[in-house]
Amino acid sequence: MEALSAALISADALTSLAEFSQSALFVARGSGYTAALIAGAMTLGLVMGLPLSAVEVYGPGWIRKLAWLYVWFFRGIPILVLMFLIYFGVFDFIEDLYQKVFEDRLILSPFMASVLALGLASAAYQSQIFKGAILSLPPGQFMAARALGFTRLGAARHVILPQAIRISIPAWSNEYSILLKDSAVAYVLGTMEIMARTRFMASTTFAHIRFYFLAGLLYFALTWIGVKALAALDAKTRVPGLGHEAYRAEDLALEEAALLEKAKSP
Amino acid sequence: MSETRPLLEVSHVSRVIDGKTILDDVSLSLERGDLKVVIGPSGGGKSTLLQCVNFLQVPDSGDVFLDGQSAREMSRRNICEFRQKIGMIFQDFNLFDHLCARDNVAIALQKVKGQKKALARQRAMAELERVGLADKAALYPSQLSGGQKQRVSLARALAMDPMAMLLDEPTSALDPELIGEVLNVIAQLSLSGMTMLMATHQIGFARHLTKEIIFMEAGRVVEAGPPKILEPGGGGRAAEFCAKLAQVTGR
Numbered sequence: 001m002e003a004l005s006a007a008l009i010s011a012d013a014l015t016s017l018a019e020f021s022q023s024a025l026f027v028a029r030g031s032g033y034t035a036a037l038i039a040g041a042m043t044l045g046l047v048m049g050l051p052l053s054a055v056e057v058y059g060p061g062w063i064r065k066l067a068w069l070y071v072w073f074f075r076g077i078p079i080l081v082l083m084f085l086i087y088f089g090v091f092d093f094i095e096d097l098y099q100k101v102f103e104d105r106l107i108l109s110p111f112m113a114s115v116l117a118l119g120l121a122s123a124a125y126q127s128q129i130f131k132g133a134i135l136s137l138p139p140g141q142f143m144a145a146r147a148l149g150f151t152r153l154g155a156a157r158h159v160i161l162p163q164a165i166r167i168s169i170p171a172w173s174n175e176y177s178i179l180l181k182d183s184a185v186a187y188v189l190g191t192m193e194i195m196a197r198t199r200f201m202a203s204t205t206f207a208h209i210r211f212y213f214l215a216g217l218l219y220f221a222l223t224w225i226g227v228k229a230l231a232a233l234d235a236k237t238r239v240p241g242l243g244h245e246a247y248r249a250e251d252l253a254l255e256e257a258a259l260l261e262k263a264k265s266p
Numbered sequence: 267m268s269e270t271r272p273l274l275e276v277s278h279v280s281r282v283i284d285g286k287t288i289l290d291d292v293s294l295s296l297e298r299g300d301l302k303v304v305i306g307p308s309g310g311g312k313s314t315l316l317q318c319v320n321f322l323q324v325p326d327s328g329d330v331f332l333d334g335q336s337a338r339e340m341s342r343r344n345i346c347e348f349r350q351k352i353g354m355i356f357q358d359f360n361l362f363d364h365l366c367a368r369d370n371v372a373i374a375l376q377k378v379k380g381q382k383k384a385l386a387r388q389r390a391m392a393e394l395e396r397v398g399l400a401d402k403a404a405l406y407p408s409q410l411s412g413g414q415k416q417r418v419s420l421a422r423a424l425a426m427d428p429m430a431m432l433l434d435e436p437t438s439a440l441d442p443e444l445i446g447e448v449l450n451v452i453a454q455l456s457l458s459g460m461t462m463l464m465a466t467h468q469i470g471f472a473r474h475l476t477k478e479i480i481f482m483e484a485g486r487v488v489e490a491g492p493p494k495i496l497e498p499g500g501g502g503r504a505a506e507f508c509a510k511l512a513q514v515t516g517r
Binding site for chain 1: 343349350356362363423
């Protein structure tokens, strides 16, 4: 809040670089909010999307229908509408109910509404990523696992998902970069993330270009960091012959030599 | 008493898929240590039969008995335990692509049998040793030849200590020069007393090891008997089929 008042004081004329850097810092601190928003939404999307994809492939008919309905709904409406629906609809309802039942006030934050909206929508998209990965695996492996005595759930968990997740990392990285930029919409609810702070500074100082340029840079940096981190994860979890990139013969030979060498040393 | 009871008995099994009869009242039984070979044209129901034996496909009618126990009467959980006791080998190996050879063998020991990791890995190494692949334990399926993959899959099945094995054309996807190494392992297994039901086109190999050839066509057992039913002049469909196969392969 100090930064906010500092920014307000200098709002009439932003002339010196020192003043700009102070308000720029205020905007940049929004990165923390944005990062938390994305971390929450991606996690929610993963936790819901993974089982959703599994039941879409392996579940009984009626569960498959339900999953399909979920995906169809959350892919079908804009994030912005979803945010309003959750914040003004669902949250108000819960708060009222809480008041009636416990005779106390419950405050659900815009931040929570934003995470929910982004996360629920992301779950729909992520489930399709994982579903595609599961279906791209040879069906025989599931059967082989069943023949060894795995339950359907066990086969999905120990044989299919470890492969599907690895295959999904590049697409997941794409989902991250899309979701990150979708999160800018959260400013409408008053979540103090990058965009809300940018709009505030821009409209009070009229230095629109500088602040929107700064916001662009911040989003770019967050995208870059996330995508790089996921690429590193992809490289770390890579298994020869599995995944999106065709292996070149010489890579295979090199890895084979390295593995055999490693196996020799105790 | 258990001496007279067959180890594995398939009793009047039928299977209909999309209105088409794939298996039509198939019965057979294996005594302990038997190797029986199922031959016949593709699409004749061999794979479906094998998958019905361990209830990967539930037969529409009929039953399978392992050591006298009815598979049809088992709960879902018991079916999973029942499958553990029957090893299965597939034409296209179906190794788990994300696991090295050792872990392909160890994973079911850990996750199905609940063994400790160290113990499971130890057993996996012993099984890989048995199929002659101890030195390839760290390699992933994509780094193994077809013959090596099939041997890993044999090790994977054997690690579960099965009472019987089902082999679904174990050499059909292999280059001719790799077939020998797999057949060697299978022959050794049979000689060591493993009960096996194998679908194959390797008639020469089958003839040497088995007491009984089962010839299947259009979902039915058309002929069954000692290997000599395959010989030219045998008169039956099996001999005819063999003669055709010999024309193609020159054997």
